[in-house]
Amino acid sequence: MPQLRVHNLAVSLDGFAAGPGQDLDHPLGIGGEGLHGWVFATRPFRESHDLPGGDVGMDADFIEQGDAGIGATIMGRNMFGPVRGAWPDETWTGWWGVDPPYHHPVFVLTHHARPPVTMEGGTTFTFVVDGIESALEQAFAAADGQDVRLGGGASTIQQYLRAGLVDELHVAIVPILLGSGERLFERVSEASDAYSCTELASSGSVAHVRLTRTA
């Protein structure tokens, strides 16, 4: 059975997946970029963004696992962009330029309908207005037998956790304190008994925790 997987979701030691005050200038919230330095340093990330160099090793392996066997991605609207409310026009096509690093169908959860967007390199953005289950059905269909990756942000992941739809959850704990922001594990007590830790490892800069659904 194809699975719904979360990978490389960075959270601070105090539990925040993004800093406070997310906007166009602070897509990850204030201080939130500190959550992602370990990603930017890896070779697979740099290759996928046409940058030279990068580290190999545990962190790079986790980044690669996040792409392996994935045929579609679901993300929340705030991960797609800083625009809130109704779309003023169709000029915003994501943070990632003309050739986003997905190269497969991406389903964006939103309350505001918008025609699909076809980018270069095989990425399409489809805007889903009828809920998380619909997005998941569409993503599984588009993935054509492969798994679906669930991107962020925190509130999107919480919705899928509460609905019991996440099969695997890989969290990367970054040992910084953000003080405030968007908590990952909040109002998800439904998930407490549903997962077992199947991997716990430290690269020295990040602690990787993999939870696998058991119930």
Added chain:
Amino acid sequence: MPQLRVHNLAVSLDGFAAGPGQDLDHPLGIGGEGLHGWVFATRPFRESHDLPGGDVGMDADFIEQGDAGIGATIMGRNMFGPVRGAWPDETWTGWWGVDPPYHHPVFVLTHHARPPVTMEGGTTFTFVVDGIESALEQAFAAADGQDVRLGGGASTIQQYLRAGLVDELHVAIVPILLGSGERLFERVSEASDAYSCTELASSGSVAHVRLTRTA
């Protein structure tokens, strides 16, 4: 300069240092005992509780470090016992029997005065009603040049973090989800910029994070 150190403070992946519903039957809250299994498994813990066997290795090393160079301990009243409000009498002398595993002066923060208690094995319990700074002063004096360990619970640690008084904070992340309970990192944004991670390691069952005060 003697330091105030927190050691082996276990928190769940979702950030709770104790489960919900702490009482006499559930001193660590419901599900909270799952936070401490890794401690009970170590040889130093078992030796200090006159139990045979136990594991050596990373987790055991961290448990030992928690005692090294410590001359006094501060703890919150809820860590001392389940009694709330005024002391009905003086029969409660802690969770640990006649010979608690401290063997040095322990200062218990409370709003309700009570005479000191002398236990076997060198442990004394002194009840401090005039605040966290007073407890710290008394503890440093009693430690006689050694460091002071700050025990739990979460709210006690938060008070000292907010006051900028914690020099070192070792958190052990246990990869379970409790769903609710007492969060460690809540209302401590004052501490966000004050610490650097000086150690991050995984024993396979627990991820150890050491923060050291830099500001």
